[in-house]
Amino acid sequence: MNLRELSERLNLSQTTVSRALNGYPEVNEQTRARVAAAAAKFNYRPNVRARTLATGRAMAIGHIIPFSNQNEMVNVVFADFIAGAGEVYAGHGYSMSLALVRDEDELSAYRGVAEKGAVDGIIVHSPARDDPRIAVLADLDIPFLVHGRVSEVKTPYAWLDVNNTCAIATGTGHLLDLGHRRIGLINGEERLDFAQRRRDGYLAALAAAGLAPDPALMHSAEMSEPRGHSAAHRMLDLPQPPTALVASSLVLALGVRRAIEERGLRMGRDVSVLCFDDELSYLPNGTDRPQFTAMRSSVRAAGRRCAELLMGQIAEPDQPLPTELWEADLVIGASTGPCPQRDL
Amino acid sequence: MNLRELSERLNLSQTTVSRALNGYPEVNEQTRARVAAAAAKFNYRPNVRARTLATGRAMAIGHIIPFSNQNEMVNVVFADFIAGAGEVYAGHGYSMSLALVRDEDELSAYRGVAEKGAVDGIIVHSPARDDPRIAVLADLDIPFLVHGRVSEVKTPYAWLDVNNTCAIATGTGHLLDLGHRRIGLINGEERLDFAQRRRDGYLAALAAAGLAPDPALMHSAEMSEPRGHSAAHRMLDLPQPPTALVASSLVLALGVRRAIEERGLRMGRDVSVLCFDDELSYLPNGTDRPQFTAMRSSVRAAGRRCAELLMGQIAEPDQPLPTELWEADLVIGASTGPCPQRDL
DNA sequence: TCCGCCATTCAAAGCGCTTTGAAGTGATTC
DNA sequence: GAATCACTTCAAAGCGCTTTGAATGGCGGA
Numbered sequence A, B: 001m002n003l004r005e006l007s008e009r010l011n012l013s014q015t016t017v018s019r020a021l022n023g024y025p026e027v028n029e030q031t032r033a034r035v036a037a038a039a040a041k042f043n044y045r046p047n048v049r050a051r052t053l054a055t056g057r058a059m060a061i062g063h064i065i066p067f068s069n070q071n072e073m074v075n076v077v078f079a080d081f082i083a084g085a086g087e088v089y090a091g092h093g094y095s096m097s098l099a100l101v102r103d104e105d106e107l108s109a110y111r112g113v114a115e116k117g118a119v120d121g122i123i124v125h126s127p128a129r130d131d132p133r134i135a136v137l138a139d140l141d142i143p144f145l146v147h148g149r150v151s152e153v154k155t156p157y158a159w160l161d162v163n164n165t166c167a168i169a170t171g172t173g174h175l176l177d178l179g180h181r182r183i184g185l186i187n188g189e190e191r192l193d194f195a196q197r198r199r200d201g202y203l204a205a206l207a208a209a210g211l212a213p214d215p216a217l218m219h220s221a222e223m224s225e226p227r228g229h230s231a232a233h234r235m236l237d238l239p240q241p242p243t244a245l246v247a248s249s250l251v252l253a254l255g256v257r258r259a260i261e262e263r264g265l266r267m268g269r270d271v272s273v274l275c276f277d278d279e280l281s282y283l284p285n286g287t288d289r290p291q292f293t294a295m296r297s298s299v300r301a302a303g304r305r306c307a308e309l310l311m312g313q314i315a316e317p318d319q320p321l322p323t324e325l326w327e328a329d330l331v332i333g334a335s336t337g338p339c340p341q342r343d344l
Numbered sequence C: 001t002c003c004g005c006c007a008t009t010c011a012a013a014g015c016g017c018t019t020t021g022a023a024g025t026g027a028t029t030c
Numbered sequence D: 001g002a003a004t005c006a007c008t009t010c011a012a013a014g015c016g017c018t019t020t021g022a023a024t025g026g027c028g029g030a
Helices: A003-010 A014-021 A029-041 A048-055 A078-091 A103-117 A133-140 A164-177 A193-208 A225-236 A250-262 A299-315 B003-010 B014-021 B029-041 B048-055 B078-091 B103-117 B133-140 B164-177 B193-208 B225-236 B250-262 B299-315
Strands: A060-067 A095-102 A121-124 A144-147 A158-162 A183-187 A218-220 A244-247 A272-277 A293-296 A323-326 A329-331 B060-067 B095-102 B121-124 B144-147 B158-162 B183-187 B218-220 B244-247 B272-277 B293-296 B323-326 B329-331
Touching (some): A014 A029, A078 A095, A095 B078, A121 A133, A158 A164, A158 A299, A218 A225, B014 B029, B078 B095, B164 B244, B193 B218, B244 B250, B299 B323
Parallel strands (some): A158 A323, A183 A244, B060 B121, B183 B244
Antiparallel strands (some): B293 B329
């Protein structure tokens, strides 16, 4: 059942039927009711493909998720971000088009997704420091918004980011306040922008306390549980082990905790742990008395907001490009405590 | 730059240009080269919307992820499944359209996604025992495939599932072989089909060993870390606590482990834990000496296979509906050991 | 009675591509 | 020299919708 058939059945023109169904005012209310009834009766649904061709809008947002070959890990936060964005899209009649893209086909993939007309806008995930995607997208002349930032790109672009530097500086400062002096950092891959910024925050906090960084206390790798586990072990094996660890994600922190406990130590007493908590729905850190002391910022909320900002950009392309910087909250949990007076 | 413009520039008809670009044989190789060069030069990309209208195929697969209001948790396995499916789609020129759907708008959402022509096929996630979606989709007359099964639906439909009953029966049997007699089950929500089947497997193994199930040792809730944690505590608080626990997912098992350690017990010695491991990329259980003894089946591989099966169905609609049942592997890890001879 | 106006409705022109059926070339065959 | 054929190319008809610009008819005011 298509528009032509329906309009023939009703003895009306396609124009009138289309307008009746789309709520245009220049249709007699009686006619509109008749059309609506027939549409329901014959179970008519307009063909999306034809509609998008005619209107010129795809009513879809593209999300491009990069994943490399060496490291097939799908970003842990991705599901929650998508959930947040998806909620908003649904409320606005947009659909969401996902593309998982291997690093090496990045460029072609952008063409694939942004290929003329498949989507009205794009959200860029997991940007690297000098992410080439920004230039490509700017060139493609399609609205896009970056979840995160791209330090090395100086041309303006739309983004929403957590203040990672400040967050980790605050967190590290909290550990310093507790008296810790040897503090390790277990970070994500530092080619990614957020990880680089978190590292900056860590270094800034140490510097502010007059401490020199120790390369042996800085680790960077993909953010999985076993990585956190092995990195923590390695640091705790040092002649001068850290008394506190900063983990760049809750998943890493889980591995850190396992390592601590395997050594017969207690987290929060013998070793303090602070992590960044994206408030993932399936890995909640607790509300009243969180398991981990953390810098907290909901990635799901970020997804929602990114969706809103991008749709706003699409609706009003002449507005300045939106940028938003969110501050993370420090929440005190059970994983931190005063520095043990080990050598006194 | 569209096809018409390009063909005018080349002094060729749209037909020839279209055929040249799409690899049809009836085009002079010299002409084809000329067309290809011009297309590259003018950066021509065919408009996807127009193409799908003309061909009648959307070249997109829809994924519908349900989430309820009480429980906003996005299925943990979802990201990995999507990653697997996405890889396969990319290789076949398909794109992936996601819809996050609140339980209450389920029906309308199906119309939204399957709305005439938006997608060529649909993958159904997290089916419940008597999932109403199957009937709706069958009615919509669009190819679809269920990841999991729907026990109460008797009409044929395409599916791919892990043999959950058998997997958990095997796992529980393993614990029984180790001498455990009080074994707890920490399951997912049992309105979901897979959880129901896992429960069946647990009960079957107990029955085979001549043991009666104890309701106090059976827990069912959403699969998050804190739920595993609280459920384990509750069971270990019983006058006759279990000596072994079966957890329906690795995330639950993480909470279980935390509870065990909080009580000063050691997992694998004092309390054995067996879980179902979906081989999530960011929560690997280890390969040589896994942290947890587990029934293992890769959800990413399932995603890949589901995508293949669905695309096969779309390509050859007259073939019988595919169904596939996968067996999970028992992998022995550090979390299980012989039943402690507590009261002897 | 005529005119202009408002409320409806319509025919037709796209949107940009694919695909059908026909036609224009030489070259080859009888 | 006419007929056949393979190889290329083309004009035009969709695909199913939206939207423009025009037409229709009923009505009150002049």
